[in-house]
Amino acid sequence: MGTPGFPRHTLDSEGLPVWIRDLASDDPNHSLHVVRDMGPVRALEALRVEPASIRQCVLPDRKPNRYTSLPAAGFGDDTGDAATLLAGRLWPWTFVYDDLGYTFDGTADVLSRGGRQAVTTLYTINGHASLHYAVDGKEIVEVVFDELSLDERLPGMPAELAAAFEAAGIADWEDLEPGEVDSLIGMRVACAMAGAVLTLDDLRDMHLVVAQRNSGD
Template sequence: MMPTPGFPPSTLDSEGTPIWISDLAAGDPNHILHVVRGIEPAEALEELGAKPGLIQSCELPDSKPNEWTSLPCAALGTAPGACAVLLAGRIGEWTFVYDDSGFTFDDAVTKALSADGRAAATSVYTINGDAHLTYAVDGEQVEWVNVDDLLVEEDLAGMPAELRAAFEAAGIAEWEGLEPGEADSLIAMRAACALAGLALTLSDVRRVPLLVVPLG
């Protein structure tokens, strides 16, 4: 079995990050991915605190101007660090929101996104390599996964079925020094993508209508 069975090699970078996310991200990222089923991108952005009048259509530029500027930040034309930039789109039943600065770091946000019978997950990865995932259904948090404490063979059995399937698809990246069953710190980002069917390349993302908004 592949170490990351839900992801063809073309959809991950050399570290095991979903490649569309690493292609969006600035260097040394401190970022968040929200995924939610059954909501439109503009509504998801508003749930995350975006002002409707600032939300605009987005065409991602061909490249980043420098390593410290995320691609959504470059699309908006803002200086790195001036504000967070949220990028949203929908593929199938699932909407994704990529937060390039980790500004929407709040587990209550996931519960809000999941209101009215929806399912949502939030994957957080900090500049220090801390990582966790929150999963909520119908406005209630169902699971919180701290990657540092995750023992894949033991902990997956107790997860809700669709989240367990997502972590199984995420697998474990081939990092040196990991103990048997120990998760790499990027597993939560892969699991969020697997949950929402986002084993993609940046070219795939460019083909869907995208929205961008500054926040903070």
């Protein structure tokens, strides 16, 4: 099926958007949120980070090791077990990348309050992947990708989400059975929804903010 919304240079060989690959640690357990009509600082605050911890971020040239994400390295402190959240604006959308996936449960509902749209997607180290789409504080669609049949689900999705799935397409994985989707599709769907067809150089040209949150916060 291919990935019609993503030029080849914007995806890695597995079908992950290159800007996410370049941010992530090796073997990541991470999540991505996109929300319309909410700025990056407000989005981080909605995800219950300490407002005083939010700071501007200049991404470093490289990751210090395979276990540390680029945003964590850019945060500048000893990160310990805290997740690092990087946020930036893609008018009218904002993205928040969570390098440990701590901000996932109910996040789309929270971000979408006040008449907004939000998508949140998770990819775990063991390959579990899912996506939630919410409008005005209410979840509209939940998709678990290892149970997904696009032929069955797309006709019942809101038009804007169905269009994002169509733009995301299916990555060229040799072990996929007919009708199966790759487990990285959620990252592409969220990016397609927000127009986040980017490279790391594009991110470096943006105003970025970063904060940290512990798993229990």
